[in-house]
Amino acid sequence: KAGVTQTPRYLIKTRGQQVTLSCSPISGHRSVSWYQQTPGQGLQFLFEYFSETQRNKGNFPGRFSGRQFSNSRSEMNVSTLELGDSALYLCASSLAEERNTEAFFGQGTRLTVV
Amino acid sequence: AQSVAQPEDQVNVAEGNPLTVKCTYSVSGNPYLFWYVQYPNRGLQFLLKYITGDNLVKGSYGFEAEFNKSQTSFHLKKPSALVSDSALYFCAVRLFNTGKLIFGQGTTLQVKP
Numbered sequence: 001k002a003g004v005t006q007t008p009r010y011l012i013k014t015r016g017q018q019v020t021l022s023c024s025p026i027s028g029h030r031s032v033s034w035y036q037q038t039p040g041q042g043l044q045f046l047f048e049y050f051s052e053t054q055r056n057k058g059n060f061p062g063r064f065s066g067r068q069f070s071n072s073r074s075e076m077n078v079s080t081l082e083l084g085d086s087a088l089y090l091c092a093s094s095l096a097e098e099r100n101t102e103a104f105f106g107q108g109t110r111l112t113v114v
Numbered sequence: 115a116q117s118v119a120q121p122e123d124q125v126n127v128a129e130g131n132p133l134t135v136k137c138t139y140s141v142s143g144n145p146y147l148f149w150y151v152q153y154p155n156r157g158l159q160f161l162l163k164y165i166t167g168d169n170l171v172k173g174s175y176g177f178e179a180e181f182n183k184s185q186t187s188f189h190l191k192k193p194s195a196l197v198s199d200s201a202l203y204f205c206a207v208r209l210f211n212t213g214k215l216i217f218g219q220g221t222t223l224q225v226k227p
Contacts, residue, residue, distance in 0.1 A: 031213045043217040100165040105157035
């Protein structure tokens with residue numbers, strides 16, 4: 001069974017540009033969450049999607065957005081990139097909405113903003 | 115507010131010795147607790163979880179964790195450390211009815227030969 005797939009693995013962008021990251025969850029998983037990981041702030045929750053609906057959103061500016069498609073694949077978009085957006089972005093999928101199920105993470109997309 | 119704390123930034127142990135990585139939590143209601151491990155430039159790998167039942171939970175790669183409700187702790191343990199266990203370990207709690215995980219700040223485990 002294939003794991004969570006994130007593309008691309010690495011990305012270099014210039015300040016002011018926008019970027020789209022993609023996540024394909026494990027087959028059958030309907031919940032997809034996104035996290036930002038930085039050395040200073042650790043792992044921070046961005047948002048969660050379930051059945052194409054955003055269920056929760058973290059404390060990030062509106063430049064960060066996401067969506068989920070009918071096949072559960074998800075994308076996140078960051079507009080007007082800032083240097084501080086440089087981070088490892090992790091996607092996680094889980095089988096169901098019950099909180100007792102574990103989330104499985106992709107390998108992440110390393111975004112560098114220059 | 116819900117939170118997770120890992121009081122040690124780094125834990126150093128010798129190979130073959132037992133290891134403990136500490137985690138305490140603060141949540142409303144019954145906690146659903148998880149441990150993940152991260153190797154350099156990789157995503158997080160699930161190790162184990164506590165949902166209900168026995169306070170001692172066994173997971174992958176010989177790891178186990180002890181849930182202590184009175185001390186609100188969920189410490190990760192392994193009887194005999196391996197050099198290959200060296201990595202970054204995260205404790206997390208999952209919030210009610212959501213997929214949102216709140217993570218501790220992480221603990222770097224260094225196992226020396």
